[in-house]
Amino acid sequence: MKFSLQVAARLVLGTGLALATPIKRVANSSSISSTQILQFALTLEHLENTFYTEALAKFDEPAFEKAGYAPWVRGRFEEIAEHEASHVALLTQTLGNNSVAPCNYSFPFSDPKSFATLSNMLESVGNGAYIAGSQYLVNDTASLRAAGAILSMEARHASWVKSSVLLSQPWSSSYDTPLDGNLVYSLASTFIIQCPASNPPLPFKPFPSLNVSAADANDSMPMPGQTVNLTYVHSTISGNRQYLAFLHGLNTTFTNITNYQAIIPPELQGLVFAVVTSDNTTVSDSTIVAGPAPLTFDFDANVPNY
Ligand SMILES: *[C@@H]1O[C@H](CO)[C@@H](O)[C@H](O)[C@H]1NC(C)=O
Ligand SMILES: *[C@@H]1O[C@H](CO)[C@@H](O)[C@H](O)[C@H]1NC(C)=O
Ligand SMILES: *[C@@H]1O[C@H](CO)[C@@H](O)[C@H](O)[C@H]1NC(C)=O
Ligand SMILES: *[C@@H]1O[C@H](CO)[C@@H](O)[C@H](O)[C@H]1NC(C)=O
Ligand SMILES: *[C@@H]1O[C@H](CO)[C@@H](O)[C@H](O)[C@H]1NC(C)=O
Ligand SMILES: *[C@@H]1O[C@H](CO)[C@@H](O)[C@H](O)[C@H]1NC(C)=O
Ligand SMILES: *[C@@H]1O[C@H](CO)[C@@H](O)[C@H](O)[C@H]1NC(C)=O
Ligand SMILES: *[C@@H]1O[C@H](CO)[C@@H](O)[C@H](O)[C@H]1NC(C)=O
Ligand SMILES: *[C@@H]1O[C@H](CO)[C@@H](O)[C@H](O)[C@H]1NC(C)=O
Ligand SMILES: *[C@@H]1O[C@H](CO)[C@@H](O)[C@H](O)[C@H]1NC(C)=O
Numbered sequence: 001m002k003f004s005l006q007v008a009a010r011l012v013l014g015t016g017l018a019l020a021t022p023i024k025r026v027a028n029s030s031s032i033s034s035t036q037i038l039q040f041a042l043t044l045e046h047l048e049n050t051f052y053t054e055a056l057a058k059f060d061e062p063a064f065e066k067a068g069y070a071p072w073v074r075g076r077f078e079e080i081a082e083h084e085a086s087h088v089a090l091l092t093q094t095l096g097n098n099s100v101a102p103c104n105y106s107f108p109f110s111d112p113k114s115f116a117t118l119s120n121m122l123e124s125v126g127n128g129a130y131i132a133g134s135q136y137l138v139n140d141t142a143s144l145r146a147a148g149a150i151l152s153m154e155a156r157h158a159s160w161v162k163s164s165v166l167l168s169q170p171w172s173s174s175y176d177t178p179l180d181g182n183l184v185y186s187l188a189s190t191f192i193i194q195c196p197a198s199n200p201p202l203p204f205k206p207f208p209s210l211n212v213s214a215a216d217a218n219d220s221m222p223m224p225g226q227t228v229n230l231t232y233v234h235s236t237i238s239g240n241r242q243y244l245a246f247l248h249g250l251n252t253t254f255t256n257i258t259n260y261q262a263i264i265p266p267e268l269q270g271l272v273f274a275v276v277t278s279d280n281t282t283v284s285d286s287t288i289v290a291g292p293a294p295l296t297f298d299f300d301a302n303v304p305n306y
Contacts, residue, residue, distance in 0.1 A: 032136050032181070032203050033136070034136055034137050034139060034140040034143055035095065035098055036136075036202060036203050037133045037136040037137060038091055038094060038095055038098075038137075038143060039095065039098065039099075039100050039200060039202060040129075040133065040181060040184075040185075040202055040204065041091055041129070041130070041133065041147065041150075042088065042091040042092065042095060042099060042100050043100055043103075043188070043202065044126055044129060044184070044188060045084060045087040045088045045091055045126075046088055046100070046101075046102040046103065047103070047105060047122070047188060047191060047192065048084045048087075048122055048123075048126060049081070049084040049085050049087075049088050049102075050102060050105050051084075051105070051107055051118070051119070051122060051191075052077065052080060052081035052084055052119075053081060054105075054107065055077070055107070055109060055115045055119075056074070056077060056078060056081055059074070059111075059112050059115065061074055063111075063112060064112050067111055067112035067113055069112060069165065073112075073164075073165055074112075076160065076164075077119070080119075080157050083153055083157070087150055090146060094143060094146070098200070100195075100199045100200065101195075101196045101198065101199055103192045103193065103194060103195035103196070103199075104192070104193040104194045104195075105191050105192055105193060106191060106192075106193055107191055113166075116161055116165045116166055117166065119157070119161050120158055120161040120162045120166065121271075121294060123154050123155075123157040123158035123161065124154075124158045124176075124271055124294075125179060125184060125187050125188070125294075126154045127151060127154040127155045127158055127176055128176060128177050128178055128179030128183075128184065129179055129181075129184040130147050130148075130150060130151035130154060131151060131176060131177075131178040131179070132178035132179050132180045132181070132184075133147065133181065134147050134148070134151070155176065159171060168298045169269075169270055169298060169299055169300075169301075169305070171270065171305070172248065172249065172269060172270025172271045172272070173248060173249040173269060173270060173305060173306060174249060174305075174306060175249030175250045175251075176249065177247050177248060177249055177250075177271070177272070177273060178250075179247075179273070179292075180285070181203065181204040182204050182205055182206070182207060182285055182288070183207075183247075183273065183275075183288075183291075183292050184204075185202070185204035185205065185206050186206040186207045186209075186291070186292060187292065187294070189206045190209075207275070207288050207289075207290055207291055207292075208232055208233045208234075208289070208290040209232065209233075209290065209291075210230065210231070210232045210274065210275065210276055210290040210291040210292070210293045211230070211231040211232065211293065212228050212229075212230060212244075212274050212293040212295060213228060213229050213231075214226060214227075214228060214229070215227040215228055215229045215261055222264055222295055223264065223297065224264050224265065224266045224267070224268045224269075224297050225263070225264060225265075225266035226263070226264055227261050227262070227263050227264075228244075228261065228262055228263075228264060229260060229261055230244065230257065230260045230261065230262060230276065231260070232276055232289065232290035232291075233290065234276070234289055234290065240278055241256075241257075241278070241280075242257045242276055242277065242278060242289060243255060243256060243257055243276070243277050243278075243279070243280040244256075244257050244262040244274055244275075244276055244277075245274070245275050245276075245277045245280075245283050246264075246265060246268060246272045246273070246274055247272065247273040247274075247275065247283065247292070248268055248269075248270075248272040248273075252283050253265045253268070254277070254280040254281075256280075257276065264295075268297055269297055269299045269303075269305060270296065270297060270298075270299065270305075271294060271295070271296050272294075272295050272296075272297070273291070273292040273293070273294055273295075274291055274292060274293045274294075274295055275288050275289075275290065275291030275292050275293075276288070276289040276290040276291055277289060
């Protein structure tokens with residue numbers, strides 16, 4: 001069964017489009033300090049913390065039972081919620097008076113299953129954010145150690161939800177996908193309505209949103225080897241060639257875009273992130289046109305996974 005984060009992503013990107021940039025951005029982002037990276041980490045941890053608090057307040061034990069989950073599933077989510085609260089406390093203590101306060105959020109879940117699906121995505125994106133963000137902590141080894149300890153826990157959360165709750169693959173490939181600040185920001189900001197004016201600006205900006213949908217009306221979800229239709233704003237570089245790049249593990253696979261269509265590489269598995277680029281050799285802040293769109297290609301235990 002092909003089951004996709006695109007469900008959550010569609011709802012999310014749909015709501016995000018209507019909102020102004022919720023997090024203030026510093027004018028010059030060429031140098032990112034360890035304090036700014038920790039502030040970004042705390043921004044994400046506040047988001048996750050509120051996400052679990054709201055969901056567990058909304059869905060009690062009978063709600064999980066009704067959704068078909070064993071009683072221990074909600075108990076594990078409570079443990080995850082405790083971890084996120086602890087991450088918030090640790091980063092707040094580390095940052096002291098440079099801490100950022102929580103924002104107001106909007107999460108598009110409607111039942112325990114859509115909550116679990118979104119949980120898996122938030123944890124996976126958080127994991128990718130810590131992987132890529134750690135390079136800015138090389139001069140702050142105490143924070144680097146803490147970030148490593150949080151990173152692996154986010155990965156366990158994502159893995160547990162995907163395998164034990166959603167009954168699918170616990171991983172995507174031999175490597176998780178590092179996600180640079182602007183990519184993470186683009187995904188996270190779609191859940192954020194408004195942040196306190198007193199929060200310091202962050203050195204990131206969202207890219208224009210990208211919608212990837214199956215070209216064949218009979219397919220509910222994009223699938224490897226199939227053609228997809230792309231919807232994105234591209235006014236600034238119209239006329240140039242564009243590509244659909246898939247970030248997966250440490251690899252990037254480029255495909256051509258023709259008339260707003262592209263073919264998903266057949267070999268992709270698990271969670272991948274699609275971005276439209278103006279170049280077919282490099283994905284960077286200066287070549288990304290729109291995205292990322294998270295896509296999940298579930299695979300069973302009988303196929304090779306590289
Ligand atoms: C993405 O495109 C599909 C197909 O056109 C549409 O059903 C869906 O609502 C779109 N999602 C967003 C967030 O615009
Ligand atoms: C940004 O800051 C860097 C280093 O401080 C500086 O070299 C660069 O000129 C600045 N760029 C802009 C656009 O202000
Ligand atoms: C934070 O507190 C320190 C002293 O503990 C002070 O020097 C610094 O200016 C304060 N920073 C802010 C942003 O308030
Ligand atoms: C780490 O410190 C070195 C030496 O001061 C400096 O050149 C480098 O830019 C710093 N790296 C980061 C990521 O702050
Ligand atoms: C969040 O929403 C509450 C009311 O629901 C409001 O009082 C508060 O000002 C909002 N905070 C921000 C940062 O938007
Ligand atoms: C995808 O795009 C093609 C070409 O524009 C169009 O004919 C087709 O109907 C689209 N598919 C869906 C599901 O909207
Ligand atoms: C889509 O499904 C309908 C009904 O099963 C079928 O008639 C049609 O040929 C299918 N279209 C494609 C492109 O497979
Ligand atoms: C990149 O993908 C190829 C297959 O497409 C695979 O053989 C290789 O191991 C991957 N490398 C990394 C670093 O993920
Ligand atoms: C993309 O198109 C170019 C020609 O425009 C072609 O040379 C290249 O092989 C295509 N790449 C893929 C992955 O299909
Ligand atoms: C990248 O684009 C160039 C120019 O269109 C083309 O020659 C080359 O084959 C493309 N590479 C891939 C991997 O599609």
